[in-house]
Amino acid sequence: MTDHREGRADARSPHGVSRDDGTPDARIARRQHGVSHDDGTPDARIARRQHGVAHEAGTPDARIAHIARRQHGVVSRRQALEAGLGSTTVHRRVEAGRWVRLQHGVYRVGIVPAPLEWAAAVCLAVGADAVISHTSAAYLRGWMSGEPPEPPHITVPGRRPRARVGLRLHGVPSLATSEKDRASGFPVTGAERTLLDIASMLATRDLERVVAHALKNDELSVAQLDHLRARCRGRPGCGKLRAVIDQSGGARFTRSEAEARFLELIRSAELPIPRTNARLGPFELDAIWTRERVVVEVDGYAFHRSRDRFESDRRKDAWLMARGYRVIRVTWRQLTEHPTRTAVQVGRALEAATKR
Structure with missing residues (x-):
């Protein structure tokens, strides 16, 4: 007797696969012949990767990829978990080297490092109130060239920050609105505050270049430099900064x-x-x-x-x-x-x- 179910299967598919019934044979056939629809099973995901099919919208990996595109290829552990990825999966990807740890709980998920991934990682690691500061802020402002400073400098208002590996944290009682700014898309200390912070860290010649650059690009005015000269009293590097601002130190006043x-x-x-x-x-x-x-x-x-x-x-x-x-x-x-x-x-x- 003819098996009518087998005949109907042959009529519908030259490969004898009638539908995705979830059986091992159906999944094997699907992988062999490039069928890539996602039924949520591990085999379906393997098949999708083998045949170059992109993550479907709405999956955890798709959501993570979308987040990473906005953040210079970086995501936090918290973001990954909120996107639907399991804690164990995050751990395995880091252990396998698919994700690279940049800061505590922050990872690069792409293959190629982005130039400003360090800044994105820092912002994710320290929270909303903190700002990038000192030479790290100067770098983002374009006042310094070369490689970004290591470790990155962060100023945290309102509390004494606990030491963290890979970060140089500076605690201050508060930061006024005028002492905050954005540079290259990231929160940084304002121009005046940044200059005060780096005065003790740079050689006089480098500090002169910074002041000249800030004046030329209207990031600092002469009036602000006058204010800084008085404000820096008692701070590290004040004498050097005043020497640069003064005529004898050679700050460029037009x-x-x-x-x-x-x-x-x-x-x-x-x-x-x-x-x-x-x-x-x-x-x-x-x-x-x-x-x-x-x-x-x-x-x-x-x-x-x-x-x-x-x-x-x-x-x-x-x-x-x-x-x-x-x-x-x-x-x-x-x-x-x-x-x-x-x-x-x-x-x-x-x-x-x-x-x-």
Whole structure:
């Protein structure tokens, strides 16, 4: 007698597989012939991997892959468990080397390391209140080049952090909103705070480069540097930072910034407004009162004052004095720290000129 069920199977499939009935034979046939639908069994998952079929949406691995794409290829253990992966599976993947531990409870799940995976791993490891700080924040801001600092620096407000392997933690009582920022997509300390933190960690030359970079890219203003100079009192590296900010240390203050500060001082003292950036003979002068024959030159906006610049200034002064001009040279420090004294000096020179 003919087995009608067998005949119907032959009619439906040249390979004799009538349907997925969950039997071992059905699963073997499915693997052999590339059938990749997911019935949730281990064999189905093996078949899917063998034939290059991507994880279906809604599976734990699909959810983890989606999370990792947003986080530079990194996920936390907690995220993996919430996505539906078992604790044992997480452990096995780490032990097998499929996942690489970057921080406590944080793993790289991709094959190729992302450039900023370290920052993503740090943020997942330390919690929402903490921010990347010190040289790590400077690196994310683009103030430093090369490899990211090891270990990463983290500032944690409100409590004394416990030591953790692979992290350099700094506890502070609090962080004001103005002391927080974002750089390269990550929470970091603000520009002023970052500069304060790294002052003791960098050589003077490197600190000069950082200050020049921050000014050039409008991450710090001259007014903020003035504030920092006073704020750093008693902190490690304060003397070095002040030396950089001061004219003698060579922080790069632009001519326009110096001119604006000087004119603000003249107006507040209710003195006559001079001509600025005026040509006289072969020279351009910062400020000149033509009738009174008084000239003010503001020093301190060259990154490094060279011998050539020094000698050029002396030639200019000699040329002006030979023609009856009084030359007053004002430093950036005088403008910012002793404005009243500076205004009095200029005012007396103008007054004396009117009596000649």
